[in-house]
Amino acid sequence: FLFSLSLSSLPLSLSLSLLEYLLVDIKLLVLAATLIAVTAQDITTNDAIKRIKDQMDKDRVHTFIESMTKLPRNTDSDFIKEKTKDLKKIFRDLGFKVVSKKYNVLQCFPDKTVEKPSFTEILDAAGSVKDTFSENGNVTKKILPAFNAWSDSGTVQGKPVYVNYARKEDFEHLQNKSINLKDTIGIARYGKIYRGDKAKFAKKFGLKGLIIYNDVADYSPENVKAMPNGPGLSDKGIQRGTLKDGLGDPSTHLWPSTKYAYRTPESEYKELLPGIVVMPISHENAAKLLKQLDGDPVKDDWQGSYKGHTTYTEYKYGPGFKKNSGFDEIRITVALEYRVVEVENVFAVMRGAQEPDRWVMIGNHRDTWVNGAVDATTGLATLHEIANGMSQLKKSGWKPRRTIVLASWAAEEQGILGSYEYVQDYLEILQSKLVAYINVDVAASGNLNFKPGATPNFKTLLEDATKDVESCHTDYEGKTFYDQWYDTSITKANKTSNDPYLQTLGSGSDYAGFLQTAGISCVDLTVVGKYFTYHTEFDNIEYMKYIDPDYKALLAVAKVSTDILLKISDMEIVPLNATDYSVYVSKMLSTKIEDLENEKFFSEKKLKAPFDMLKKSLEDFIVASQKYEDRKKTAGNGARKSKIRSLNDQMLHMERSFIYPPGLPSRPQNRHVLFAPSLLDSYSGSVFPGVFDSITQANEKNDDDLWNEALKQITISTWMVRQATRALSPAAFPV
Secondary structure (H helix, E strand, O other), rough: HHHHHHHHOOHHHHHHHHHHHHHHHHHHHHHHHHHHHHHHHOOHHHHHHHHHHOOOHHHHHHHHHHOOOOOOOOOOHHHHHHHHHHHHHHHHHOOOOOEEEEEEEEEEEEEEOOOOOOEEEEEEEOOOOOEEEOOOEEEEOOOOOOOOOOOEEEOOOEOOEEEOOOHHHHHHHHHOOOOOOOOEEEEEEEOOOOOOHHHHHHHHOOOOOOEEEEHHHHOOOOOOOOOOOOOOOOOOOOOEEEEEOOOOOHHHHHOOOOOOOOOOOOHHHHHHHHHHHEEEOHHHHHHHHHOOOOOOOOEEEEEEOOOOOOOOOOEEEEOOEOOHOOEEEEEEOOOEEEEEEEEEEEEEEEEOEEEEEEEEEEEOOOOOOOOOOOHHHHHHEEEEEEEEEEEEHHOOOOOOOOEEEEEEEEOOOOOOOHHHHHHOOHHHHHHHHHEEEEEEEOOEEEOOEEEEOHHHHHEEEEEHHHHHHHHHOOOOOOOOHHHHHHHOOOOHHOOOOOOOEEEEEOOOOOOOHHHOOOOOOOEOOOOOOOOOOOOOOOOHHHHHHHHHHOOOOHHHHHHHHHHHHHHHHHHHOOOOOHHHHHHHHOOOOOOOOHHHOOOHHHHHOOOOOHHHHHHHHHHHHHHHHHHHHHHHHHHOOOOHHHHHHHHHHHHHHEEEEEEEEOOOEEEEOEEEEEEEEEEOOOOOOEOHHHHHHHHHHHHOOOHHHHHHHHHHHHHHHHHHHHHHHHOOOOOOOOO
């Protein structure tokens, strides 16, 4: 209107000239928009994947990790708050919509009111203190005193006993040697199993307290120089870590930890915690105790350290110290405080063009125990590389078919808090909209062994993705990442297989809530090596030059992540494979049943008939999955949108079908009947956990109620498998 008024005041010839220029400009704008639209349409899924891979840059990775690891990122530190703001700005500048969700979670920290929150004393027979050592951290470097989160606070005293890795079989070995464990203080080395399970077994076998240390045999072995001169862990290094069983905030165990949330009293949620005093110490200090232990020499595979090391001694079982040592008992003191901390999950969102209400998520946690270059900044750098590539694509007019979400989780280290509170809070909407979750915690702790864990429907997708990425180790120069994965899959489970090994997911990272509570297909991607500095002050930017000097392993994981993320988010038919899923589960069940069939209880408890029903349901599941995959192949391009949508939703419904709402026996958060953390090692996964955990417990205790529980779990599993079979059926009304 104003423009027309201005034209009316001009001479006619000049007005016509201005209009001509205006029309030319409009034509150019239309042409530019058309070219952008055509360019965007011409970017296929594979083109988009290649463009993101091609722009990945090792120098940018190094700069990013360096900037994020200058100080520790504990959940209540000023540095993590600063870096959270920085990360949100980075994502915004790259063109993402950034949203966040805050929760108020209970956390555990060294007691600030105590001068020495954790220390060990060696006492003589009269009770006098002969030696004291403490793990005080570093105030200048903002490093908290070393602690194991969710340990009991208090002072305990007793005879020391060496318990090796504190596994169930280690304690049983000590019992078989008639060593009295009651009210002793265990000295355990880190490794083999989750540290929280070490504490659980220590309490179960009657110990009063537990000391855990990093033995040089495991963390700085012979011929490996220690940091800063090599990748080995210094004798002074101390591994931190959580001890808690279960997911999320223990005071809001089965509901989200929001501002309005009711919190159960400490007397109730304490049941979810180890209930024993546990303290991490250095090998340097552990050696002072081990050198003076009394008792028989340990068997060969219990011997730590190595000849030639300054701390080497012949390990003894104990209990107690040598009579001529002047030592009698150990006293350990731990002072921790619980307090509620506000934490923030950050999401960078790129809206989907055709199916914005279907989401694909890739995530990593932002918090660390100390500086955390490997755990988990390598994973965060992976997200950063993918975000940079997606930003460049967006400038070309490209958008994914489905919405992509990059998630930066808070408070993973103390028990998977940030992501699990989110899963609880948004459970229904996630189950209806989230297609898959990709987890990249530690992208690279080495450069040799690719060890992905996943629900089985990722198998083919993973194999295809790794075949299109170059290897990251000099031994495989000129070969693919798939070749490297296949050749390094040296596991018992893989010796008779023609496929590279795919791990069963446990509960070691942020995928846990998505899979085990929500029933969402998940994959966890990592290249592993001898990660000696795990959760210590020596996991820093200098350490990266020893384990992944050119960031080839990190970038290999970033490229595989990109391939999977874009194919699931951008391909018309979601490329997760139902047949891979059904065949894998059926094989695992058959293997487990074969292991039981020769046991006396198998016939006594009449397990054959119920197991036959479960096997039959899996046979039907395989047939249904094969037919489903055939329908996907014939659908192709040009099929009705409603048909494509229906096929894709069937994959979502299949995974959700394995969720049993009451959960596994005594584990209400673990609701997936096919996959759950192992009861012997929470880091590891187990298959048909309700069934086989119940059978193991029933056999150990010879308890009729537990045998009935085992039969019930077989029935529930059979029912859930049939539900999944129906989910894949094309029938409009299954009867």
